[in-house]
Amino acid sequence: MRQLLTHLSLLAAALSLPVSAMAQGDGEARLPAVMKIVVPFGPGASNDAIARAIAPGLARRLGNTVIVENKAGASGVIGADFVAKSPRDGSVLLLTSSTFVTAAATQTRLPYDPLSAFAPVAMVGNGPLLVAVSTTTAIRSPADLQAAARSRPGKLTYGSSGIGSIAHLASEMISDAARIQMLHVPYKGAANALMDMAGGQIDMMVSNYSSLAPQIKGGKVRAIAVTSQQPSPAFADLPPMASVAPGFVADIWVAILAPAGTPTAVVQRLNREITEIAATPEVRALLEPDGATPTPYGPAEVAQRIKDDLVRWKQIATDKKIVAE
Structure with a gap:
């Protein structure tokens, strides 16, 4: 009887696992059954459209549910702060743009550290203005x-x-x-x-x-x-x-970040899936009008790009005494 109860307990535990966790055996990172992509801008803008193109593809690949939620305000800071304070399990992601670093370069009181509060996941696309x-x-x-x-x-x-x-x-x-x-x-x-x-x-x-x-x-x-x-x-x-302006460059990008402390295996799995989704015709069609192209960066490359951009924008903001209102 005790052995039967043990088997029944194990079966119940298996059935209670999220579909994605059950499907991701053989060393694959387990992702939550429900995930959220936060867009720190209003609905209808380009970042929102990109997030809504990525979400269904990510859900199909992970075997879970991925929803998009808009949390606009303060040049993206409200949405970014929400994600920075979210669970560190891959359940909440931030889809943001170069505004993430310009806000950090010009706002004096951010509720988070733009470098240490996030785990960069993937670069969706990059292009010129x-x-x-x-x-x-x-x-x-x-x-x-x-x-x-x-x-x-x-x-x-x-x-x-x-x-x-x-x-x-x-x-x-x-x-x-x-x-x-x-x-x-x-x-x-x-x-x-x-x-x-x-x-x-x-x-x-x-x-x-x-x-x-x-x-x-x-x-x-x-x-x-x-x-x-x-x-x-x-x-x-x-x-x-x-x-005529030697050294000038101001490419813009769209990237996905997770809260700092998200397990490396989860970040790597999401990087692989999102990088492949960014190369699909559906996402390319949203990037191409602005001359942007999918950018297959690894997490470390995304982190370095954010760091480099922050240094550059912070320098010009400091030199010109630019403080965002």
């Missing part, structure tokens, strides 16, 4: 922009989605590298800045192609350069801004 100008200007190239700014120091205007945004920091980096002076005009959101650039109220802005596309197609805005250090195959007709 564009430097664009109003078609009311005569600027058609990086050299034209440099010449126009030098002809009237501090008068050529550039817009951004707000103080401390990547557009703000990247434009200040251009100013330093190209040895020019431009006037920053911050807006509450990129859409307002783009509208004013289309109307000729401001001269220049750094932004992604998806945001610029309607105004470019409408003939109101002209793209003149990419922010990658080398030419981008996606925008073959545009030279790098680095052609």
